[in-house]
Amino acid sequence: MLEKVKQVYKKIEPYFHVKKPWDSIIILVLNILIAIPLFMILHQNLIDLEWPFQLDRILIFVVLIAVIQLLLRILRRVTLISIFIYLLFLIYGTLIGNYGFNRVFEDYRAMLFAMQNNPNPQDIIISKLLPFPNKSKVIAAVEFTNPKVRNFALYATTKHFSDFKTNEENRKMVQCFAVFKEIKNRWNYVNDPIGREYIARASETLQHFSGDCDDHAILMAACIRAIGGTPRLIHTGGHIYPEMLIGSKADLELAILLIKDKLFVKESAGKQIHYHFDERGQYWLNLDYTARYPGGPFMSEEILGQLTLD
Structure with missing residues (x-):
């Protein structure tokens, strides 16, 4: 079997020779x-030596380029064959509407965005948190089946x-994210009555978008x-x-x-994306009213506590 593979490789290998300087x-x-x-991974995880003009980072990048270039040249023939097969796979995926060139481009950009905006999130260990205050009242107030709430979310x-492909x-x-934007645009902060914790139902808050x-x-x-x-709701003592659940690391990058890059470009320009991950490795994005965009500070x-509503 191995000999047959070698024979096939010898037959097709000449067709993958690329002339200079294209190789x-x-x-x-x-x-x-x-x-x-x-x-980017090395930059975020290695200690900053604080050399003048970031020379330590420049040196790392130069060494990295040199090492990768050497490895690719050593494996040049195998690399070119692999690239050709990969391109055929992407062409096929593009034609049938599956995983094609556009998806690769989007995934690569998502990875770069995620690497550039890592705020070192806190790992929430659920088992160590305190009981959520007024838990039964809060759960009852989250009226997600109420027609008024549902209709507003649809609106x-x-x-x-809606025109975003x-x-x-x-x-x-x-x-x-559309729901976040609409509530954010309308929200008017109003204190509770003095000496009382007033918990309004979602349908009640919809009347004036205040509270x-x-x-x-x-x-x-x-x-x-x-x-x-x-x-889910996060309790911090006075707040x-x-x-919202995002999911895996890949979902977070998306x-x-x-x-x-698409929906909150102006609001998030130059800003970090803030999130938590739980003990199961799931990522949660901040939707606080104080944030101008999902994942704001x-x-x-x-x-102190958390209440998941699923």
């Missing part, structure tokens, strides 16, 4: 595509980003859940804010790309 150009382009994300999805994988995420932090969190959670999302880093 060097292909290897250089591939080198850059590999080196940039690797350098938000038609008002914002999307697919089944990220449609729900975009629609949840304090827990009223906002309850309304946001109800609307997110009404269109199929998974929200409650909502988060969310960051959508926020910074946390009002408080202290976390």
Whole structure:
């Protein structure tokens, strides 16, 4: 069997010879595509030596480019064959509407955005958190099946980003961001009565889009859940804010790309994306009323309790 494979390889191998200087150009382009994300990983995880003009980072990048270039040249024939097969796969995926060139481009950009905007999120260990205050009242107030709440959430999805081309994988995420935008644009902060913790139902808050932090969190959670999302509320002592489940690391990269490059470009320009990940490795995005975009800065880093609404 091994001999047959070798014979087949010897027959097709001459067809993959690339004339100079195109072989060097292909290897250089591939080198850059590999080196940039690797350098970002090293840059974020290695200690900054604080050399003048960031010379330590420049040295790392130069060494990385040299090592990758050497490896690609040693494996030049295998590399070129692999690239050819990969291109055929992408052409086939593009033609049948599956994983093609556009998806590769979007995934690569998403990865770069995520690497550039890592705020070193806190790992929330759920088992160590305190009981959520007024838990039964809050759950009852999240009226995600109430027709008024559902209709408002649907209205938000038609008002914002409805012309944005999307697919089944990220449609729900975009629609949840539309809900965030509409509530954010309307929200008016009003304190509770003195000496009383007033918890308004989501349908009640819809009348004037006014209330304090827990009223906002309850309304946001109800609307997110009404269109199929998974929200949770975070208790920080003097503040409650909502988060939405993003999912895996790849889902987070997609969310960051959508926020910074598509949907909230001005609001998030030059800003970091803030999120948490739980003990199961799932990522949650901040949707606080104090944030101008999904994943905006946390009002408080202290976390005392959480309530997942699924």
